[in-house]
Amino acid sequence: MDAPKHNTGRTAALGIADADAPFPGRRVVLGGDKPLRLDCGVELRDFPCAYQTYGQLNEAASNAILVCHALTGDQFVAEAHPMTGKQGWWEQMVGPGKTLDTNRYFVLCVNILGGCMGTVGPQETNPGTGKIWGLDFPVITIADMVRAQAMLLDHLGIDQLFAVTGGSLGGMQALEWAASYPERVFAAIPIATAANHTAQNIAFHEVGRQAIMADPDWCGGDYQSHGKRPHRGLAVARMAAHVTYLSEPALHRKFGRRLQDRDRVAFGFDADFQVESYLRHQGTTFVERFDANSYLYITRAMDYFDLAQSHGGVLANAFVRTPVRFCVISFTSDWLYPTPESRKIVHALNAVAANVSFAEIVSDNGHDSFLLDEFEFRNVLGGFLTGAAEHRGLTINGAPARP
Amino acid sequence: MDAPKHNTGRTAALGIADADAPFPGRRVVLGGDKPLRLDCGVELRDFPCAYQTYGQLNEAASNAILVCHALTGDQFVAEAHPMTGKQGWWEQMVGPGKTLDTNRYFVLCVNILGGCMGTVGPQETNPGTGKIWGLDFPVITIADMVRAQAMLLDHLGIDQLFAVTGGSLGGMQALEWAASYPERVFAAIPIATAANHTAQNIAFHEVGRQAIMADPDWCGGDYQSHGKRPHRGLAVARMAAHVTYLSEPALHRKFGRRLQDRDRVAFGFDADFQVESYLRHQGTTFVERFDANSYLYITRAMDYFDLAQSHGGVLANAFVRTPVRFCVISFTSDWLYPTPESRKIVHALNAVAANVSFAEIVSDNGHDSFLLDEFEFRNVLGGFLTGAAEHRGLTINGAPARP
Numbered sequence: 151m152d153a154p155k156h157n158t159g160r161t162a163a164l165g166i167a168d169a170d171a172p173f174p175g176r177r178v179v180l181g182g183d184k185p186l187r188l189d190c191g192v193e194l195r196d197f198p199c200a201y202q203t204y205g206q207l208n209e210a211a212s213n214a215i216l217v218c219h220a221l222t223g224d225q226f227v228a229e230a231h232p233m234t235g236k237q238g239w240w241e242q243m244v245g246p247g248k249t250l251d252t253n254r255y256f257v258l259c260v261n262i263l264g265g266c267m268g269t270v271g272p273q274e275t276n277p278g279t280g281k282i283w284g285l286d287f288p289v290i291t292i293a294d295m296v297r298a299q300a301m302l303l304d305h306l307g308i309d310q311l312f313a314v315t316g317g318s319l320g321g322m323q324a325l326e327w328a329a330s331y332p333e334r335v336f337a338a339i340p341i342a343t344a345a346n347h348t349a350q351n352i353a354f355h356e357v358g359r360q361a362i363m364a365d366p367d368w369c370g371g372d373y374q375s376h377g378k379r380p381h382r383g384l385a386v387a388r389m390a391a392h393v394t395y396l397s398e399p400a401l402h403r404k405f406g407r408r409l410q411d412r413d414r415v416a417f418g419f420d421a422d423f424q425v426e427s428y429l430r431h432q433g434t435t436f437v438e439r440f441d442a443n444s445y446l447y448i449t450r451a452m453d454y455f456d457l458a459q460s461h462g463g464v465l466a467n468a469f470v471r472t473p474v475r476f477c478v479i480s481f482t483s484d485w486l487y488p489t490p491e492s493r494k495i496v497h498a499l500n501a502v503a504a505n506v507s508f509a510e511i512v513s514d515n516g517h518d519s520f521l522l523d524e525f526e527f528r529n530v531l532g533g534f535l536t537g538a539a540e541h542r543g544l545t546i547n548g549a550p551a552r553p
Numbered sequence: 554m555d556a557p558k559h560n561t562g563r564t565a566a567l568g569i570a571d572a573d574a575p576f577p578g579r580r581v582v583l584g585g586d587k588p589l590r591l592d593c594g595v596e597l598r599d600f601p602c603a604y605q606t607y608g609q610l611n612e613a614a615s616n617a618i619l620v621c622h623a624l625t626g627d628q629f630v631a632e633a634h635p636m637t638g639k640q641g642w643w644e645q646m647v648g649p650g651k652t653l654d655t656n657r658y659f660v661l662c663v664n665i666l667g668g669c670m671g672t673v674g675p676q677e678t679n680p681g682t683g684k685i686w687g688l689d690f691p692v693i694t695i696a697d698m699v700r701a702q703a704m705l706l707d708h709l710g711i712d713q714l715f716a717v718t719g720g721s722l723g724g725m726q727a728l729e730w731a732a733s734y735p736e737r738v739f740a741a742i743p744i745a746t747a748a749n750h751t752a753q754n755i756a757f758h759e760v761g762r763q764a765i766m767a768d769p770d771w772c773g774g775d776y777q778s779h780g781k782r783p784h785r786g787l788a789v790a791r792m793a794a795h796v797t798y799l800s801e802p803a804l805h806r807k808f809g810r811r812l813q814d815r816d817r818v819a820f821g822f823d824a825d826f827q828v829e830s831y832l833r834h835q836g837t838t839f840v841e842r843f844d845a846n847s848y849l850y851i852t853r854a855m856d857y858f859d860l861a862q863s864h865g866g867v868l869a870n871a872f873v874r875t876p877v878r879f880c881v882i883s884f885t886s887d888w889l890y891p892t893p894e895s896r897k898i899v900h901a902l903n904a905v906a907a908n909v910s911f912a913e914i915v916s917d918n919g920h921d922s923f924l925l926d927e928f929e930f931r932n933v934l935g936g937f938l939t940g941a942a943e944h945r946g947l948t949i950n951g952a953p954a955r956p
Contacts, residue, residue: 349801349826389763425752429756453825
């Protein structure tokens with residue numbers, strides 16, 4: 151199952167429950183010898199784990215960068231999405247000669263536990279019952295996601311990551327990696343993230359969950375066996391979340407109060423304003439590629455994340471004697487995980503004398519800045535990686551990493 | 554119909570369509586002689602308008618303060634709500650000896666056009682068809698709301714308001730009053746508001762509208778004739794909006810990451826966190842007292858509001874040669890209508906040499922600060938009113954307004 155089977159059919163998320171359908175990417179079954187023990191106490195055995203890779207793993211297996219995807223992301227980092235055909239979500243950052251240079255690094259991205267792009271999650275089949283997991287799927291945590299990724303690294307023969315990075319939920323995974331497996335991470339770059347969810351973060355996620363669960367087509371979580379999908383509720387959840395991903399200045403610049411295909415307001419409830427039309431589009435396109443129960447499970451994992459609480463209430467304890475080199479990056483206009491959340495991480499790392507750089511990037515693009523090709527961001531990320539590669543003594547085909 | 558008929562039956566919003574039910578408050582029929590001509594071109598005739606009053610109108614009819622309510626507010630400013638039994642939404646501010654002292658002032662609050670507490674709106678009966686208006690109700694604007702209020706003042710024999718005030722949508726009405734009827738307003742106090750909705754404001758409202766319209770029980774807006782109510786969608790809309798009414802520090806102080814009646818997370822989708830439980834409560838209690846279509850119409854009116862656009866694109870033009878005395882009030886932690894929105898109003902007023910005071914109140918309670926008993930806020934509002942009363946030469950029973 152490990153061999154790449156690329157196709158462009160729309161079989162991934164929404165048809166993946168059919169084990170006979172060809173899977174559009176790489177996938178392995180993990181937990182055969184030793185199960186994945188989850189924080190909730192449940193053990194997962196023989197679970198699928200989907201991932202994509204870019205570039206070549208060097209002989210020492212020392213040039214792997216794990217890119218962790220965000221809530222609605224997936225493993226198709228630097229290639230067309232097999233369902234939507236859209237370009238990879240970090241394609242401007244990952245590739246030959248790019249910031250995450252696949253001529254130097256082996257870039258790996260794993261669909262997260264609980265996701266809906268091939269890794270086990272609520273829309274997959276429970277091998278114990280032969281039925282779709284649905285809400286019987288155990289509630290997972292970010293530490294569980296990272297444990298599953300560590301099992302994949304074992305499978306791939308990678309003892310230590312050269313770097314782990316990601317934005318938002320991806321950044322939480324990077325932090326969890328550094329905390330849980332410090333000896334397996336040379337460098338960590340958490341971006342636009344936080345060491346725990348605030349009450350406001352939880353509140354916005356709860357609105358999304360309630361929107362999904364309010365949709366009668368959710369069927370108490372059992373929509374798949376009823377042949378339904380809670381598209382309306384999931385679209386509302388996506389719209390509510392999407393507003394939090396953008397800054398007010400970015401919304402003003404993109405849309406302001408401009409009208410959609412009309413000269414004056416229509417005195418009705420169609421999309422008069424461009425921003426309404428944009429949001430509706432975000433909602434309707436999202437439901438074509440994402441699973442509603444996955445949305446519940448992943449938002450729950452993010453709400454549960456609290457790296458201080460899981461280390462005796464003191465965030466610094468998560469990083470005592472850490473050998474990991476950190477580069478923490480935030481964006482000025484990110485109001486979902488604003489810079490003070492990154493500063494808390496930096497302060498905790500400073501408190502244990504960790505090796506940490508911190509950059510706050512000036513951008514008006516809000517939380518989504520990490521997905522965009524921001525010049526200063528790219529320079530910080532690329533510069534840190536190159537410096538870390540030198541410290542690691544990373545060679546590419548026998549030559550030093552620096553070109 | 555003008556005589557007050559107080560009762561405490563739960564007949565107001567949800568039973569008001571039955572014209573024979575006793576109405577729990579004051580209500581008149583307006584537009585008999587001359588219709589209300591709306592911005593959309595429709596004319597409303599013989600429409601009900603519900604209001605409440607506190608204190609006595611003086612002989613000169615010069616001591617009236619119009620309090621304009623916000624999106625989900627109503628006319629029960631300083632008395633128990635007839636449906637919920639909860640205290641009036643500004644009861645700490647309005648009453649004998651209070652900031653809006655009903656021993657001095659005649660305080661008036663009108664259920665807004667499009668509302669659901671007795672004034673004509675989508676859940677009332679269309680006299681032309683004998684059926685519930687539903688989505689046949691014309692889309693209204695804030696200028697329309699103010700025109701209806703002006704008709705009520707005519708009915709009550711009040712030529713000029715001593716003051717008009719309100720927070721949020723109430724502040725928009727106060728601004729519209731000053732712009733549309735400068736000769737009928739002595740002083741205007743717009744609080745926690747803006748002269749137009751930003752793209753982000755529109756986006757949040759659109760999420761709420763989409764949540765309502767996604768509920769199958771909305772029935773294309775015709776839920777009343779189907780004997781249904783889109784409670785689930787309306788609750789989600791309320792939850793999404795409610796997050797924007799509070800600041801992150803207030804949410805942190807009130808709830809933080811504290812759990813609800815449990816020692817550890819339950820690894821499920823019940824309300825683990827207090828903030829989830831609080832939000833759910835906000836949603837479920839709201840739908841008992843509010844109409845979903847009203848929510849659509851009122852949010853639409855707010856999105857349409859653009860005082861500059863309706864005055865040739867220049868906000869100052871709305872106030873040229875205004876005789877009105879203004880006091881503009883904002884709150885430091887209000888991120889829905891942040892202080893820069895109030896500054897724009899102040900700058901426009903300065904540009905036409907209007908008489909304007911501006912106060913930014915330090916508070917961490919977010920947008921909802923205007924509903925709370927904030928010491929500095931109360932002092933600013935009370936002080937401005939007392940000073941304005943002196944300038945107006947306002948006498949109470951023959952004595953000057955200042956005690």
